[in-house]
Amino acid sequence: MTRLYNDPAEFAGEVLDGFVAAHQRWVRRVPGGVVRNTAKTPGQVAVLVGGGSGHYPAFTGLVGQGLAHGAVSGNIFASPSAQQACSVARAAESGGGVLLLFGNYAGDVLHFGHAAEILTQQGIPTKAFAVTDDVSSAPADQTAKRRGVAGDLTVFKAAAAAAEAGLDLDEVYRVAERANDRTRSLGVAFSGCTLPGADAPLFTVPEGKMAVGMGIHGEPGIGEADVPSADGLAELFVRTLLADLPSDITDVRGQRAGVILNGLGTVKHEELFVVYRRVAQLLAEAGVEVVDPEVGEFVTSFDLAGASLTLFWLDDELERYWTAPADAPAFRKGSLTPAPPAPEDLAVESAEQTVPEASEESREAARVVFTALEAVRKVIDGNADELGRIDAVAGDGDHGIGMQRGAVAAVDAAREALRLGAGAGTLLALAGDAWADKAGGTSGALWGLLLRSIANTLGDKEKPTAAAVSEGVAAGLENVLRVGGARVGDKTLVDVLAPFAETLATAVGESRGLTEAWGRAAEQADAAAKATADLVPKIGRARPLAEKSVGTPDAGAVSLALITDVVHGVLAERKGV
Amino acid sequence: MTRLYNDPAEFAGEVLDGFVAAHQRWVRRVPGGVVRNTAKTPGQVAVLVGGGSGHYPAFTGLVGQGLAHGAVSGNIFASPSAQQACSVARAAESGGGVLLLFGNYAGDVLHFGHAAEILTQQGIPTKAFAVTDDVSSAPADQTAKRRGVAGDLTVFKAAAAAAEAGLDLDEVYRVAERANDRTRSLGVAFSGCTLPGADAPLFTVPEGKMAVGMGIHGEPGIGEADVPSADGLAELFVRTLLADLPSDITDVRGQRAGVILNGLGTVKHEELFVVYRRVAQLLAEAGVEVVDPEVGEFVTSFDLAGASLTLFWLDDELERYWTAPADAPAFRKGSLTPAPPAPEDLAVESAEQTVPEASEESREAARVVFTALEAVRKVIDGNADELGRIDAVAGDGDHGIGMQRGAVAAVDAAREALRLGAGAGTLLALAGDAWADKAGGTSGALWGLLLRSIANTLGDKEKPTAAAVSEGVAAGLENVLRVGGARVGDKTLVDVLAPFAETLATAVGESRGLTEAWGRAAEQADAAAKATADLVPKIGRARPLAEKSVGTPDAGAVSLALITDVVHGVLAERKGV
Incomplete structure (x- = not known):
């Protein structure tokens, strides 16, 4: 139940206000979203992430050194517009071009794709890439049709670290593509989320059941099952993901993987740790070496009771980017030298409207x-x-x-x-x-x-x-x-x-x-x-x-x-x- | 609803297993809880925190450089034993004595107090201090009777930073006392939490109502009110806390305060940000300068739907400790040089049991x-x-x-x-x-x-x-x-x-x-x-x-x-x- 709001129509904007007020060291607000509040590195590719609101820390909580340069923030569960993406991109770019990253949803694909065209036409070379990690949303031979869920984070992280390492736009795009190829997620949901102002959940799952593979907006999954024990859920997650490997991995023994056990809303820390305990055991038994696991909330859906497991199959390059330091409001890793604050007068767009003459x-x-x-x-x-x-x-x-x-x-x-x-x-x-x-x-x-x-x-x-x-x-x-x-x-x-x-x-x-x-x-x-x-x-x-x-x-x-x-x-x- | 568990009787232990598996860079497990997994600083006061399980990130998530040296972890909502506290203290101490910090609950006071006596007798100078930040649990002239809630964090943080700065045990105790004197919290709850294996919530709040001042285990508060708007809740929080000031503050204008807006379980990030937006406005209007605000989950109660606001009234010394860098699994601030890992063979207690001769x-x-x-x-x-x-x-x-x-x-x-x-x-x-x-x-x-x-x-x-x-x-x-x-x-x-x-x-x-x-x-x-x-x-x-x-x-x-x-x-x- 989402209880705390003022005018539901103003919710997404007020979330952004409060988020920025609490995180001024990291971000500043610009029309359409937020950008880093630290000085730019000239020539660096700007990695922007984005999508609808309601998935915190996706997307604004992932802006900061070593991670995204900015986030484009749409309304609740609705993709932002191309105009928003262009505005954030212009504020974030620093001469190295822009990579727009987002989950594979029709609205996001349309708007970010359109924004990439506009920006490129305007002299800011821009590429758009949709994350497709959710194994339940299409079969293994149609990975391009899959949705993006918590695996957003591994792709964002790898691409952003590549940008931070000085790679050019084509190379950063290649890293995003490679990271996406090697990321797989599966989620389950026990109950639906209630949007601000709504008097009933957006969808429901029968009591005692879970929807396997349900999407982060309640999109249908691949079936229903009884709610398992914590160990049982870990086993379902690991078994399914080990059966849907990247095409270039034939034997998991000896492989290294980043792991994200993600809570979608009301599955709490303690439950996640009990599940992770078994996930770690199962991966060890399979001979997989876990690198920098993350257990917490990374892509959420308000009060949706659900969880997902993401495996990020690493090679040497991806491991370097996965373990690189980062300092965003909701994701920190390692230790980095803080960049100086951005100048106060970061340009913000405004335009005086005029219309052509008419009969x-x-x-x-x-x-x-x-x-x-x-x-x-x-x-x-x-x-x-x-x-x-x-x-x-x-x-x-x-x-x-x-x-x-x-x-x-x-x-x-x-x-x-x-x-x-x-x-x-x-x-x-x-x-x-x-x-x-x-x-x-x-x-x-x-x-x-x-x-x-x-x-x-x-x-x-x-x-x-x-x-x-x-x-x-x-x-x-x-x-x-x-x-x-x-x-x-x-x-x-x-x-x-x-x-x-x-x-x-x-x-x-x-x-x-x-x-x-x-x-x-x-x-x-x-x-x-x-x-x-x-x-x-x-x-x-x-x-x-x-x-x-x-x-x-x-x-x-x-x-x-x-x-x-x-x-x-x-x-x-x-x-x- | 807490759904993911195995045997409910093993829940707290399995949470600890999973937590440690996911955070080996920060912590290692010892009998009774966890200690830092980084090398000790000889002569430094060891600050241990602790209490019952079910409040993550309190208490284990707060162990790491710049924060606690160890956490004593009890069963679900039950204080750990004196024996547990002694075991963790022996593993964590490095010659500077031990400060035990915990919320003011009868069981914790008994066990930690007893542990302090035992440890001191055994040659490890130890003090125990109970946090009392919850303004709703006793009147302003009986602050010693108040419970400890999210203000645990400000006291832990200040004392730990003081220890890190090299202060001795008496001085670190003084800082904890001072930080506690200047910390005030108020919480509300919209619904109760369900413990693992239970088929009903531990307590309930009538639909559309909120319990004002309810404790983190559902202890009765000071009254019931209709669920307000996000702005209304911010106003209740700020008004109440500005009316319950530390004795040495008469005018808030020009004061600086650390702020924690804490989610207790199923009040989500987005809702907290909308509330924080108004909290920040109200504090600015009152002339209070906010220093390093924290909006998120710091002391939780499973799926309890609730939130609390904590104000930490800073002086120069407390501000230095509040803003000092820290790197714990669930609380990071600033940038610090990582300490080397602890040696593998950290002593762990074991004892061969014998019994005296009997007739x-x-x-x-x-x-x-x-x-x-x-x-x-x-x-x-x-x-x-x-x-x-x-x-x-x-x-x-x-x-x-x-x-x-x-x-x-x-x-x-x-x-x-x-x-x-x-x-x-x-x-x-x-x-x-x-x-x-x-x-x-x-x-x-x-x-x-x-x-x-x-x-x-x-x-x-x-x-x-x-x-x-x-x-x-x-x-x-x-x-x-x-x-x-x-x-x-x-x-x-x-x-x-x-x-x-x-x-x-x-x-x-x-x-x-x-x-x-x-x-x-x-x-x-x-x-x-x-x-x-x-x-x-x-x-x-x-x-x-x-x-x-x-x-x-x-x-x-x-x-x-x-x-x-x-x-x-x-x-x-x-x-x-």
Whole structure:
């Protein structure tokens, strides 16, 4: 139970405030996250880590000498935006380029990947790398599909130590890749976590049972078992991980491994030590030499009762990086010479907003778009809890919260754009950017893309035509397919967006007005969203238990249908459009 | 919920095994606890900390350079024995004497105080000091009666840094005293903790409420309140602590303070940071300069949902010690030069047991004493859960477990004594020592004393007479009164022991045989135990809510009555004695 909060909507930001207040020796706050508060080493690769909030000490607690140069901190369980990552990267970089490290979740992959493109274009060479250590989230022949869990730490640590040792960006990337190849984790959960302000856990595990391989947001694992003894859990962990070795290890005898026994929230120190006692015995019996074991909390999920074991198979190079000294708020090792504090005036971004000139017709249309965005915000507000519940069936339950934040931010940005006299295209583009920035997560990225796509065809000069809107939606579908990687039938919002775009285009081609055409398409959208209940998710979900979600529609599909419907209402009232 | 354990009776030992396996760079195991695994500094005062298990990182996680030289580790929520403290002290001391530091709990005060006497007699100058930082456990004019909670850490840290700086034992003691004088804490709890193997929490707090000032074992606090917002809790903490200042501070403006925001178990990092955000604001508004704040887990209680705030009011000397570098498994600060590892062959105690010569009559009586001890073990075994439940009403719920461990250890020691040919006195004395050592806690100390007292009058030469037994019981009562500090009417085992001893003496004086006299006394004991239900505890309990226990007898009184009764059964079967 998470009990201590003020306004739940402000939680992630207030966590960051308090964290920074308590750790000023290590970190300072910048827009989007934190960076080291110590002087930079010119030419050193900046290693940034990041992801959603709610996993402390991941990610902000891992910033400090010998570890990350900065952390990009999203909302609760929602990936930060590309804009946040760019902001933190600009504050942290010191001429050697940037490596962005994060767990393999769709939203993080989208946003960090996008940030790497932007930064590189702007002259800061940047690479992005997703950690994939969770053996339960995909079979051994599809390791690239695995999620990142507590093995984040071994990859972060190795890459950061390599950067500290002076390696260049390509080499630091190689070390991250090598560390990830040699890291394996398995987790279990006994009960779900309750997010601030929620009155029920995000998910539950039957009393006396444990979910084997459950993800850190409650993503389905590979099965359920009775809660074992401490020794029994150690045996499950070690047996499973010794059966899923890196491809270049055939015999574990004589191998050396870093070990992380990680508590996810309410499994306490004492329990972890009893489990570790047996883990150490089992590894010794298998002939594995343990190097610098870590027993504690490294990647958590609020009050989730769970634990995970990570094995980091070392070679000489990786061992050097694993055992190198580090001094971050939540991870310290060895002894290092403290770097001098950073100068006070570390540049922080700020920008005065202006908008391009717009025609009167386009500014008139911008007011309609604003009204539509307000209606979207209301319908999302009213359905946020339900969307969260639907999403929690096979996902991480953040869809409602993410959409809510996105819609609120979009309306705020649109209001400001209206005040500045923006045309329809600019207003919608700024709304889309704000949505992506504040919502984070996969849906944030895709909605940002969708609104930007429509904005591009609207422009700020002409009165928006039905054809322009339809073209914009079609372009949005194309971009979402390209970037999101989902196809029709994968149980995502694509299952709604594709028929919506097609019906809209057909109706507009038959010379129907925008309101009528949109109405037809919205009906299609509603039916398509309901039909997703029959599908099995294909991406972003653990396969073995994905069937669990059959019978429940996809949350992203449902919210898209809700939005097309409410926008139709706005158009119908304004008939003239 | 504590889920991960093997045999609950082995839990504390297995925690220690796992902890040591994971932290070999810092600690090594010795009988009774752990000591630093780094080379000693000859002549340095050894600062030992200790108490019951279940509070990690207190106490073992605080052993390392710049912090404790060793930790004495008792059973779950039960103080370690004097014997354990002596063993750890002998392994840790390096010629400068020993300072024993612990929270102010009756059992710890007894055992550590006794250990200090023994060690000093043996040529190792030793002092014992109890931390009393919890403002909720006694009024400001009775600070000596307060319990020790997370403020343990500030006192440990200051004293250890003073030892590291080369101060002598008297001076290190003075620093501990000064640090304690200037440390204040307040805690709250939202729910109780569940001990390994228990099927219900040790205590509960009504849903939506918090217990203000509740102790780390669930000792009653000063009241109940609705669960506040994070800011509301920060305000309660700061307001209360700023109203309970050290006597030499009149105006907080311009003062400097170390700050510890401590999570007790399942209040998580993110929640603590949100609370700390407001704590920092409030202290800044009050003009207090915060020095090296710590936000995390320092003194815990398994899965207890609770938090506490500690203020450590610094002067120049205390600030130097608070900010000095340290490197323990769970507490690191600054940067220090690692000491070389300790030599492999650190002396560890072992002793070949022998017993004094005994007469045939005394050895015959020893067999009866053994049978009685076995019967005691059985009756305690059968009532352990119930005794724990009774104890939890106004105490820390460890009475059943402690008595169980004590009785088992006493029987084991008695069996060995029998094998070696011990007389009744020696057998009972060894059983008493084993009881005190393995049970820990207040009751362990008192039972050890009681059995030793009876043993002294039995001796190994004569056939034990009724008069000798009665004298032994009377001497036991006297010792328990002297050492334990309780009087008749305080709701402790004294309320049973006193009438039992009196009735026994009277009946023996009337020339009744031992069996008959004991039977009469046991009847008295049973009635007296029941009558403790009407009393209000006077010692070892927080006053304001102690009334809660009215209606429930005292657990120590009940177990004494059970034992006198079952011993009567053994005597009656053996009529001849």
